[in-house]
Amino acid sequence: SRRENRLGTAIGFLLPPVLVPYTPDDVDLTGHNISVMFYGTAAASTVLFILTVIVITNRPPLPPSQAQAVLPDSPPEDYSYKQSILNLIQNKAFVLLLISYGILTGSFYSVSTLLNQMITACYQNQELNTGRIGLTLVVSGMVGSILCGLWLDHTKTYKMTTLSVYALSLVGMVVFTFTLNLNNIYLVxxxxxxxxxxxxxxxxxxxxxxxxxxxPESEGTSSGLLNAFAQIFGIIFTLIQGKLTTDYKPLAGNLFLCTWIFLGTLLTALIKSELRRHNVNMAANSKHLQAVSDTRFNLQS
Structure with a gap:
């Protein structure tokens, strides 16, 4: 579902410059094009809302995760979102992840929101290419999320993979910052x-x-908190970076994000990698193998 979200963002970068071309001399035409785009968006959203009401059920036939699978075993009154949130806040590793995740994801939201402002400040009459650059940003990210997910499933090196990708994001942000104004749109x-x-x-x-x-806390609660912090940091970073970009240059705003991403890298390195779900699975598999072995031994006896 997150990759479909990214696909929608990619379409959002590509279509607006096409539907609303840059026509500074014809305000009425620009207004008409904006109306067409907004009415089209409203129509598509209405159709999706109706399909959501009709098609989506309260819960899937099978639990989507092991954390969700253990919830029905307990009475509903024993599970509390408030208590779950309190448990998560007391988890130091999760708090560090919460802040570092919010920093990097918020930086991505800020870059995506202000991309047009950054590009047009360095390159004139490149509105269409700005949308295409945004499309490139998101589509390459979709590929990255698939490959990183496959690598994580294969290696189970959660902290090392997360820290490595975080550090490479910092490198990518630094390179993007110092190559943006080199008058080479293809390099961008x-x-x-x-x-x-x-x-x-x-x-x-x-x-x-x-x-x-x-x-075994519900992943819905942890994911919800991660999303909330990402939105909070995204709003704050967009406001500050936008102000820096307007008053000074895109370089100032991007350096601001580089500083925060560097801090996020340090916080990620401090996270204690206690893989509770993985350890539980390993213990369960070990017990299962031991039970099978005991059964075979009894049969042979």
Missing amino acids: FFTAGVLGFFMTGYLPLGFEFGVEITY
Whole structure:
């Protein structure tokens, strides 16, 4: 579902410059094009809302995760979102992840929101290419999220993978910052693609790492907190970076994000990698194998 979210963001970068071309001399035409875009968005959202009401059920036939699977075993009154949130706040590793996740994801939201302002400040009459750069940023991120997820499933190295991708996101942000104004739009395409690959590739890693270090708490609660902090940091970073970009140059705003991403890298390195879900699974598998072995021994006897 998160990758579909990214696909929607990619379409959001591509279509607006096409539907609302840059026509500073014809305000009425611009207003008409904006109305068409908004009415089209409202129509599509209405159709999706109706389909959601009709198609989506209260709960899936099978639990989507092991954390969710253990919840029905307990009486509903024994589970409390308030208590779950309190448990998560007391988990130091999760608090560090909460802040570091909010920093990097909020930085991505800020870059995505202010991309047009940054590009047009360095390159004139490149509105269409701005949308294409945004598309490159998001599509490469979709590829990154798939590959990072596959790597994580294969290696189970949650902290090392998360920290590595976080550090590479910092490198990508630094490179993007210092190559933005080199008067080479094709280089911006490349650096934005690299930045998006690692920044968006981090998103599923952060969620999976959060589930691992908070198990058996509901992943809905941990994911909700991660999303909330991402939105909070995104709003704050967008306001501050936008102000810096307007009053000074895109370089100032991007350096502001680089500083925070560096801090987030340090916080990620401090997270204690206690893989609770993985350890529970290993213990369960060990007990299962021991039970099978005992059964075979009894049969042979």
